[in-house]
Each structure stands twice: as C-alpha cells, then as structure tokens.
Amino acid sequence: MTQExxxxxxxxxxxxxxxxxxxxxxxxxxxxxxxLTDVTKALDxxxxxxxxxxxxxxxxxSGELFKGLYYSMRLLLPSLAAxxxxxxxxxxxVGMHPKAKLVLMPLFRALNPFPPTMLIPYAIxxxxxxxxxxxxxxxxxxxxxxxxxxxxxxxxxxxxWIDNARCLQLTGRKLIFRVILPGAMPQIFSGIxxxxxxxxxxxxxxEMFGAKAGLGFFVQYYADFAEYGxxxxxxxxxSTVVVLIMTVFDRIQRRVLHWTQKR
Amino acid sequence: xxxxxxxQLHNLGFSYAGEQTLHGIDLTVNESxxxxxxxxxxxxxSTLLRxxxxxxxxxxxxxxxxxxxxTGPGLDRAMVFQDYSLFPxxxxxxxxxxxxxxxxxxxxxxxxxxxxxEYLAMVGLAGSEKKLPGELSGGMRQRAxxxxxxxxxxxxxxxxxxxxxxxAITRAxxxxxxxxxxxxxxxxxxxxLFVTHDVDEALILAGRVIVLGVRPGHxxxxxxxxxxxxxxxxxxxxxxRFRALRNRLLHELDLAVTRQLEAAxxxxxxxxx
Numbered sequence: 088m089t090q091e092x093x094x095x096x097x098x099x100x101x102x103x104x105x106x107x108x109x110x111x112x113x114x115x116x117x118x119x120x121x122x123l124t125d126v127t128k129a130l131d132x133x134x135x136x137x138x139x140x141x142x143x144x145x146x147x148x149s150g151e152l153f154k155g156l157y158y159s160m161r162l163l164l165p166s167l168a169a170x171x172x173x174x175x176x177x178x179x180x181v182g183m184h185p186k187a188k189l190v191l192m193p194l195f196r197a198l199n200p201f202p203p204t205m206l207i208p209y210a211i212x213x214x215x216x217x218x219x220x221x222x223x224x225x226x227x228x229x230x231x232x233x234x235x236x237x238x239x240x241x242x243x244x245x246x247x248w249i250d251n252a253r254c255l256q257l258t259g260r261k262l263i264f265r266v267i268l269p270g271a272m273p274q275i276f277s278g279i280x281x282x283x284x285x286x287x288x289x290x291x292x293x294e295m296f297g298a299k300a301g302l303g304f305f306v307q308y309y310a311d312f313a314e315y316g317x318x319x320x321x322x323x324x325x326s327t328v329v330v331l332i333m334t335v336f337d338r339i340q341r342r343v344l345h346w347t348q349k350r
Numbered sequence: 351x352x353x354x355x356x357x358q359l360h361n362l363g364f365s366y367a368g369e370q371t372l373h374g375i376d377l378t379v380n381e382s383x384x385x386x387x388x389x390x391x392x393x394x395x396s397t398l399l400r401x402x403x404x405x406x407x408x409x410x411x412x413x414x415x416x417x418x419x420x421t422g423p424g425l426d427r428a429m430v431f432q433d434y435s436l437f438p439x440x441x442x443x444x445x446x447x448x449x450x451x452x453x454x455x456x457x458x459x460x461x462x463x464x465x466x467x468e469y470l471a472m473v474g475l476a477g478s479e480k481k482l483p484g485e486l487s488g489g490m491r492q493r494a495x496x497x498x499x500x501x502x503x504x505x506x507x508x509x510x511x512x513x514x515x516x517x518a519i520t521r522a523x524x525x526x527x528x529x530x531x532x533x534x535x536x537x538x539x540x541x542x543l544f545v546t547h548d549v550d551e552a553l554i555l556a557g558r559v560i561v562l563g564v565r566p567g568h569x570x571x572x573x574x575x576x577x578x579x580x581x582x583x584x585x586x587x588x589x590x591r592f593r594a595l596r597n598r599l600l601h602e603l604d605l606a607v608t609r610q611l612e613a614a615x616x617x618x619x620x621x622x623x
Contacts, residue, residue, distance in 0.1 A: 250429075
C-alpha cells in the first residue's frame with residue numbers, strides 16, 4: 088500500500104468519526120429539548136411546545152410549507168442569480184479599467200456598508216409589486232459583496248498570471264474566462280457566500296413585512312395567532328432549506344476551486 | 351548554425367524608481383544560437399530577459415527581433431519562467447492547448463490536443479496529461495512548461511532560470527533533456543536566451559555565455575563555449591576545455607561581485623561624510 092492510499096484511508100476514517108460526532112450532538116440537542124418540554128414540561132408549553140406538538144403540526148402544514156417554499160424560492164433564486172451576475176460583470180468591467188476603478192472605488196466603499204433593509208419601506212412605495220420590491224432589496228444585499236469581492240479578486244491576481252497571459256497574447260473573452268475569472272474565483276466565491284447568507288435574512292425580513300406567501304410570511308402569520316407549534320415547525324423547515332442550499336453551494340465551490348487545494 | 355541576427359539589443363538601458371538596473375547593453379543573438387546570461391544576483395539578468403520578451407519596455411535603446419522593434423510580448427518568443435509558466439486552474443494539457451489556440455488558430459480542437467499530448471510525451475510526462483500543475487513535482491511542472499514552449503513552435507525560447515528552483519539531481523536531468531531536445535532540432539533549432547546563475551548549467555547548455563556585471567548591469571564578458579557538439583553532460587564536464595572555461599567564468603563572476611562590493615563600500619563611505 089502506498090503512502091497516499093494510507094493517508095486517504097486515514098482521512099476517510101477521521102471524517103466518518105467526525106460525522107458520527109456531529110450527528111450525536113444533533114440528536115443530543117433534540118433529546119434535550121424533548122426533556123425540557125415533552126417529558127418534564129419545564130418550559131412554558133405555549134411558547135415552547137414539545138416535539139409531540141411540533142411534529143404533527145409540521146405534517147399538517149406541509150402543503151402550506153411547500154407552497155411557501157415555492158414562493159420564497161421564486162423570489163430568492165432570480166434575485167440571487169441577477170445579483171451574482173451583475174456583481175461579477177460590474178466587478179470585471181471596473182476592475183479591468185484602473186482609471187474607472189480609481190473614480191468609482193470611493194463611492195463603492197461608501198455605498199457598500201449601507202443596510203438594504205433601510206430601503207424596504209421606500210422600495211415598497213416606489214416599485215409596483217411586492218415581488219419586485221423584495222427582489223430589489225435582495226438584489227442590492229447580494230450585489231455589493233459580490234461586486235467588492237470580484238474587485239478584490241482581480242486586484243489580488245498574481246502578477247505572474249498576468250505576465251503569462253501577456254506572453255500568450257490573451258485578450259478579450261479569452262483573457263476574462265481563461266485567466267481573470269478563474270484567478271479571481273476564490274475571492275468571488277467568498278463574496279457569493281456572504282451574499283447568500285445575507286439573502287436569507289433579507290428574504291425572510293421582506294416576507295414578514297408585506298408578503299402574502301412565503302416561509303417568512305408563514306412564521307409571521309402563525310406567530311400572530313400564537314400558534315408556536317407551527318412557528319417552530321416553519322423555522323425548522325426554513326433552516327433545513329438553508330442547510331440544503333448551503334450544501335449545494337459548498338459542493339459547487341469545492342468543485343470550481345478544487346485547484347486551490349492542489350497548489 | 352548561421353549568422354543571421356535574430357535578437358538585437360541596442361544600447362539597452364532600464365531604470366526603475368530612479369535606480370538604473372541595466373545600462374548600455376549591446377548584444378546580438380543569431381538564429382539557432384543558444385546564449386546563456388549569467389551574473390550575480392541583482393545584476394538585472396531577469397530584467398534583460400523581460401525586456402527581450404516585451405513584458406518590460408526599455409528606458410533607453412531598443413530591442414529588435416527579426417529586425418523589428420519589440421513593442422510588447424509576442425508569440426514568436428515563448429517564455430519559460432522559473433516556476434510559473436502554467437495556470438494552476440487548468441490541467442497541463444489544457445494549459446498547452448490554450449497556448450496552441452493562440453499560436454495555431456487554424457487547427458481543430460482534436461489536433462491541438464494531440465500536439466499537446468505529443469509534446470508532453472516528449473518531455474516524459476505521458477500519463478500525467480490530466481494532472482493540475484499543483485499535483486506535479488517542481489521538476490515535472492518545468493518539463494510541462496518546456497513542453498508548452500516547444501509546442502508553441504516559436505522560433506525564440508526565452509528561459510528565466512527555469513531549473514533554478516529544482517534540486518541538483520532533478521536539475522541535471524532537466525538540463526540533459528533540454529540539451530537533447532535542442533540538439534536534435536537540426537536546422538530548425540530554436541534560438542534560446544537562457545538566464546541562469548549556475549556556471550555549469552551555462553557551460554553544459556550554451557554556445558555562448560554573457561556575463562553581466564553590476565551597478566548598473568552591463569556586459570562584463572562575452573565568452574564562446576567552444577565545446578564540441580553534439581554534447582553530452584559527461585563528455586563536457588570531464589574535458590579540460592570545460593574546466594578552463596569554468597575557471598574563466600568563475601573569475602569573471604568573481605570580478606563582477608568584487609566590483610559590486612567595492613562600489614557598495616564606496617557608497618557607504620561616501621554617505622558617512
């Protein structure tokens with residue numbers, strides 16, 4: 088057996104043990120909640136319903152939850168895609184033109200930290216539909232981190248890659264897609280990651296404000312009726328969705344950036 | 351070998367941030383010549399190569415390639431850097447294919463791939479075609495970089511300490527490989543400008559060695575390496591002529607370094623007053 092296969096076997100075993108540990112902690116937390124609610128009723132049963140209440144509520148609401156999920160995704164995914172595309176495009180355009188960058192960078196720095204939630208009331212007043220105003224808020228929230236990280240990624244490109252590209256006389260689309268984008272991808276992905284997390288916050292906030300559907304609306308709606316079994320069910324459902332989206336994101340990131348681990 | 355000048359440096363000078371790194375360089379490299387440039391660190395030998403490549407523009411004088419002034423990098427000059435001629439996000443085949451897209455735009459995808467694989471096999475990398483540069487050892491990476499430069503089929507090869515980061519045994523193997531490939535080129539021999547800080551490497555490979563002096567960088571000596579070709583490391587290294595050339599080169603380098611130290615101490619004394 089070679090050194091390498093021993094290493095990967097050891098690696099696999101370590102990872103399996105870690106996964107078992109994670110599952111154990113998760114089961115422990117679930118059991119602890121059961122102990123505090125279902126078993127001992129130590130917590131207020133109205134605000135903290137036990138699993139015996141939450142799970143049947145989850146089952147009963149599943150139709151509503153999946154409909155909410157559909158509405159949330161119909162809002163989230165196009166806004167995310169548009170913001171990522173726009174952030175990278177503007178980043179490339181500005182990052183590849185030093186003069187434009189010098190002019191615009193101070194403005195970007197000033198606008199970047201502005202909280203998009205401040206714009207919600209105004210967006211609702213200005214834009215014709217709830218979907219459009221929420222989409223605009225999510226767009227702004229994701230656009231900035233993607234733009235800034237793209238600019239950062241381009242600024243961090245190693246001079247030797249640029250030398251290499253110049254020696255091969257790469258220009259235009261080839262220069263962008265074969266050198267600049269792949270080279271800046273590690274930073275761009277970290278920007279997309281922050282944007283993604285921020286987008287969940289903005290999505291639920293927007294839905295709690297003025298929506299008639301979606302997962303944020305579901306939680307807000309049943310909280311108004313003090314149906315906390317459904318509220319907790321909705322929160323659990325939403326967390327599962329977030330975990331799934333982040334898992335898909337991590338997979339994509341690992342695939343695209345797999346060269347960074349081999350350097 | 352013929353005597354048609356291919357690379358001409360005329361009164362070349364380069365300054366950066368007020369400091370002159372090269373001054374009054376006059377050098378002509380003929381077609382199919384293998385010229386090594388050697389000198390102590392800080393003599394501007396890498397700068398010289400970057401000027402020839404067009405990555406840098408001279409402050410004074412000019413670089414002519416085939417009689418035409420160089421205004422930027424060109425595909426007629428393939429560059430091999432010390433350890434970074436390949437993009438780390440593409441496997442070695444794709445790296446070569448990208449270069450071939452530029453130099454051979456008329457070829458089909460399959461043909462480019464085939465050429466890339468041929469050259470990888472030529473440098474002993476058959477079986478590693480799908481590897482990322484980061485998955486290869488330093489020596490293998492440099493072989494892939496040389497494969498790329500050769501596949502481009504540029505008449506000129508510019509090599510900036512290509513084996514400088516390798517251990518002694520790997521370096522010797524790479525030198526032998528480059529020597530074999532270059533000598534088997536026949537009448538289609540590439541013109542090579544090869545920067546190194548290794549005296550033996552310069553003598554084993556080159557037909558002519560340029561010694562650069564320092565402060566500012568200038569040509570201190572231009573020595574013909576009259577060892578018979580085709581050469582092999584063994585025959586060269588064990589010949590008396592090699593030893594004589596080696597002593598002469600070391601002497602020239604020693605002079606260059608001594609002058610550098612003298613110049614440095616003069617500056618220090620001067621600034622003390």
